[in-house]
Amino acid sequence: MAEEVRPRPWLRVISALAIGGLMIGLMIGRVLGPTPGDPRLLGAQEENGDLVVRFDQPANVRAGQLEGALRLQVRASGSPAEGLMRLDGQPLRWRIEPHESELWITLIATGALVGTWDSEEARGEWRLRIHPQLRPAK
Secondary structure (H helix, E strand, C coil): CCCCCCCCHHHHHHHHHHHHHHHHHHHHHHHHCCCCCCCEEEEEEEECCEEEEEECCCCEEEEEEECCEEEEEEECECCCEEEEEEECCEEEEEEEEEECCEEEEEEEECCCEEEEEEEEEECCEEEEEEEEEECCCC
16 A cells, blocks of 8 residues: 655745745835936046046936035935045045935035036946035135
């Protein structure tokens, strides 16, 4: 007489839990991850007295003044960064901070700042070049 093979329900339970965990992980990743169409910050560095911020694609930029500091708001995602450079012999500190769905680029110096910015496409990346200047004394 042949022995009857009994089904193993624990194998089905473990498989169902693994598939369920994978699906929940994928849903959480999609909700919390960056939107595929949003520009991503690639890096920032000083070049010839300007701050150059690199993105993987063009981004929407707004500029403004904040009590003598220069602030740009860029609709993009990325990691925080900061650095120090010199402007007319004076220290200038820059900081990139994520804020909601934007990056805030803030430049602070010992004197009041003004500045301009422009952008260009180079080597498959979008470069935002910020030209800070000290505001002349009145």
